[in-house]
Amino acid sequence: MPPIRTRLALTLTGFSALLAVALVAGPLIGSTHISLGRVFDRSIAFADNTDAQIFFVARLPRVLAAALVGASLAAAGVVFQALLRNPLATPDTLGVSSGAALGAMLAITFHVDFAVAGVASIPLASFAGSVGALGIVYALASARRRGLSTIVLLLAGVTMTAFFQALILFTQYLADFADTFRTVRWLMGTLDVGSFAPILAALPIVLVAFAMLATLPRSLDLISLGADAAAARGVNVLAAERLALAGASLATGAAVSLAGPVGFIGLVVPHLVRLVVGSDHRLVLPASALFGAAFLIACDAVARTVWSSGELPVGIVTALIGGPFFLWLLVRK
Amino acid sequence: MLRADRVSFGYRAAAPLVVDEVSLAIAPGELVGILGPNGSGKTTLLKMLGGTLTPSAGEIQFERRPLRDWSRRELARRIALVPQETHAPFDFTVLDIVLMGRFPHLGTFALEGPADLAIARQALASTGTSAFEARPFATLSGGEKQRVVIASALAQSPELLLLDEPTASLDLGHQLDVQLLLAALNRDRRVTMVLSTHDLNLAAALCRHLILLRDGRVIAQGPTEAVLTPETVRALYGVDADVHRHPIAGHLTVTPLARVR
Amino acid sequence: MKYVLAILLLTAAAMGRPQTPARPQRIVSLIPAVTEMIYAMGDGSRVAAVSNFDHFPADVDRLPRVGGLLDPSVERILAIKPDLVIVYATQKELIERLDRAGIPYFSYQHRALADIMTTIRAVGARIGSAARGDAVAAEMDRTLAGIRAKTANLPHPATLLVFERDPGSLRNVYASGGYGFLHDMLEIAGGRNVFAGMKQQAVQASTEMLLTSKPDVIVELRYGDSLKNADIARELRAWDALASIPAVRTHRVSVLTGDEFVVPGPRVVEATLKLARVIHPDVVR
Numbered sequence: 001m002p003p004i005r006t007r008l009a010l011t012l013t014g015f016s017a018l019l020a021v022a023l024v025a026g027p028l029i030g031s032t033h034i035s036l037g038r039v040f041d042r043s044i045a046f047a048d049n050t051d052a053q054i055f056f057v058a059r060l061p062r063v064l065a066a067a068l069v070g071a072s073l074a075a076a077g078v079v080f081q082a083l084l085r086n087p088l089a090t091p092d093t094l095g096v097s098s099g100a101a102l103g104a105m106l107a108i109t110f111h112v113d114f115a116v117a118g119v120a121s122i123p124l125a126s127f128a129g130s131v132g133a134l135g136i137v138y139a140l141a142s143a144r145r146r147g148l149s150t151i152v153l154l155l156a157g158v159t160m161t162a163f164f165q166a167l168i169l170f171t172q173y174l175a176d177f178a179d180t181f182r183t184v185r186w187l188m189g190t191l192d193v194g195s196f197a198p199i200l201a202a203l204p205i206v207l208v209a210f211a212m213l214a215t216l217p218r219s220l221d222l223i224s225l226g227a228d229a230a231a232a233r234g235v236n237v238l239a240a241e242r243l244a245l246a247g248a249s250l251a252t253g254a255a256v257s258l259a260g261p262v263g264f265i266g267l268v269v270p271h272l273v274r275l276v277v278g279s280d281h282r283l284v285l286p287a288s289a290l291f292g293a294a295f296l297i298a299c300d301a302v303a304r305t306v307w308s309s310g311e312l313p314v315g316i317v318t319a320l321i322g323g324p325f326f327l328w329l330l331v332r333k
Numbered sequence: 334m335l336r337a338d339r340v341s342f343g344y345r346a347a348a349p350l351v352v353d354e355v356s357l358a359i360a361p362g363e364l365v366g367i368l369g370p371n372g373s374g375k376t377t378l379l380k381m382l383g384g385t386l387t388p389s390a391g392e393i394q395f396e397r398r399p400l401r402d403w404s405r406r407e408l409a410r411r412i413a414l415v416p417q418e419t420h421a422p423f424d425f426t427v428l429d430i431v432l433m434g435r436f437p438h439l440g441t442f443a444l445e446g447p448a449d450l451a452i453a454r455q456a457l458a459s460t461g462t463s464a465f466e467a468r469p470f471a472t473l474s475g476g477e478k479q480r481v482v483i484a485s486a487l488a489q490s491p492e493l494l495l496l497d498e499p500t501a502s503l504d505l506g507h508q509l510d511v512q513l514l515l516a517a518l519n520r521d522r523r524v525t526m527v528l529s530t531h532d533l534n535l536a537a538a539l540c541r542h543l544i545l546l547r548d549g550r551v552i553a554q555g556p557t558e559a560v561l562t563p564e565t566v567r568a569l570y571g572v573d574a575d576v577h578r579h580p581i582a583g584h585l586t587v588t589p590l591a592r593v594r
Numbered sequence: 595m596k597y598v599l600a601i602l603l604l605t606a607a608a609m610g611r612p613q614t615p616a617r618p619q620r621i622v623s624l625i626p627a628v629t630e631m632i633y634a635m636g637d638g639s640r641v642a643a644v645s646n647f648d649h650f651p652a653d654v655d656r657l658p659r660v661g662g663l664l665d666p667s668v669e670r671i672l673a674i675k676p677d678l679v680i681v682y683a684t685q686k687e688l689i690e691r692l693d694r695a696g697i698p699y700f701s702y703q704h705r706a707l708a709d710i711m712t713t714i715r716a717v718g719a720r721i722g723s724a725a726r727g728d729a730v731a732a733e734m735d736r737t738l739a740g741i742r743a744k745t746a747n748l749p750h751p752a753t754l755l756v757f758e759r760d761p762g763s764l765r766n767v768y769a770s771g772g773y774g775f776l777h778d779m780l781e782i783a784g785g786r787n788v789f790a791g792m793k794q795q796a797v798q799a800s801t802e803m804l805l806t807s808k809p810d811v812i813v814e815l816r817y818g819d820s821l822k823n824a825d826i827a828r829e830l831r832a833w834d835a836l837a838s839i840p841a842v843r844t845h846r847v848s849v850l851t852g853d854e855f856v857v858p859g860p861r862v863v864e865a866t867l868k869l870a871r872v873i874h875p876d877v878v879r
Contacts, residue, residue, distance in 0.1 A: 058802035234409030234437035
């Protein structure tokens, strides 16, 4: 096995190249044929250039949103799995995703309709929901003097998820027909953001989240073997767990606010990446972010092209790919 | 090297103390056993000695400095802890696990270099687990896992090794492996060791000094020969036992005879 | 003896099935469209209760409410003691209960525009106002034919008919597909549905689909809460993001408010007229 330096360099180069390919190919794929020549033809006014509009207004934001959401959910998945010491954990496990969904449901059902700094009310409410969920789960898990208890965290998360799901159902029940339809569609996830504004709004949050996670990979390795063992090796376990929880939840909240709850990325991508690079989180975390981005770009391309009468919500594509893959993983073991 | 002065620990203000005013001193090169029944506070005491748990009362000093004056990493470069069981939720290889022991010697973003790799491999060699280097940790037997975890602790290059019930979940053969390994490490590499156990015979065979703990209090401490007597065994376990030196093995053995209420 | 037998048989036959009165006097209507149809026929006084979503005409405001499409309250319906209940074909549980309770019902499901007139005639016959029902339907047919005639010889611009989207942005746009009464209204009003080729009532249009379909006219339908003018202006601005769409470039994006656009009843005629005015402003008044 080559030394970690070499493996890190190879991993980062390889997965970055993969993402670069996805970023370039993504906007070129679609149900309408466009010509790159026309897209970049400056002599045609932008307002008249349909090819350019399709490329820059319809497809490019989608690809960038896919990259941001895919990277965030995959990274969050890695961190939650390490934090909970369970390879089956997902960004949904601790209720953050359900909190975001509930926020969006409430905004849709009660017709909350305002915009702050160019960000519409549904994504704002969604993000608020995710932060609220994080707060509740964290408060429950820190209630005992001795810091963050993983078991309580897990139980609190599962309970909050169930509770939020019940509230979501209740909200849907209260909603009228059209709103219920909209909420159901929102829950399927869509990357058709239509402009760069929502992406630019989510970007700072994701960057902050990634900054929080940047110092954690080695600590996550150690923590995954047990909190006491990690502490005995010099890890500030409480600080690391708090940072992990906050960073991963922020990334999840931003992703769900942007595109709705897209499932399976946080579960499947880390496992796929581990098959290639091993379990060292210094490799798994960055590789998962890069691969998650590329993977979701690919899933969105499929969602846009496979269905002749419109487009599939991307959450359906990730579930159809992710579900069977995960079954295969389980059978393999 | 390590001394504890009237150290206590309780989970809540009104709750009974888990560790009650324990005082002890560990000299360099010693092989000390903390012996007591389940629930006597051994693990808690060990964690406090290692600095991962803060005492509710009393003070612990390592190399004449209070533990709270040491930074986590500093302490981890000198003291290593081997937990009772290690479960790896992810597919770490044996080498992965052992290399984690180098953490306190590296910065946050530093990667292990050739020197670290050499230390890790040496640790594997001294625990007889070099052959497992590339194997997934989860595929090893209990005894092999325990030896790997000891190697991982050795990779920290510690002066003091704390072990929590090192042979509790092992069968006889593996117990003996670990026992002989620890004796050799203490003898050949001069690693000071403190281990907790409820296994009287392991303590008698391995440790030259014993601290007997019951309900969080020290009921006796000192050289094994002096401390391990039928009276102390009765006080600790409520068992009438025969304690005598085994003719072939050369160390004390304890044979339980009858239950005393 | 024969007479006694005959009387017994007749009584048995009468008890076995719910009697359908020729002129029901206590009608419960769970369908706003059908409520409007009954009022259009002049028989509003015979409506005893309506659904939670009925708002037209104003008279219904004083009537008791018995639930909606998904959650009709069987208890409340029974408490009204109706002699006819208008239900939607998908309300299967309610239909079962009405069967068990022996209450007659009229079940329907809306599809195309022509079905509206058919339903008016059927409802009229069912409530004993066949002549008035036929008259209302015939009047509607005439008016719609008139609108169609006016726009027949005009060029039909490619039109996008949006009935739902996220407020403030162009996400989750739902437009009429090539099927259903919205599509039919659009055709009569003289527009060519850009999604005519997609044989479904609702099409979720992605940004790319909107750009590729290149409509010359965009009509947005808003209903429920009415919009203030400032809000309408803001909603229209959302389309500026897709500047290459011909309708956006030529400023032919309109918002029409009012629930006559989504209730497939007698007011579809007004709705169609409003649509025609927007699509062909110089010809239709």
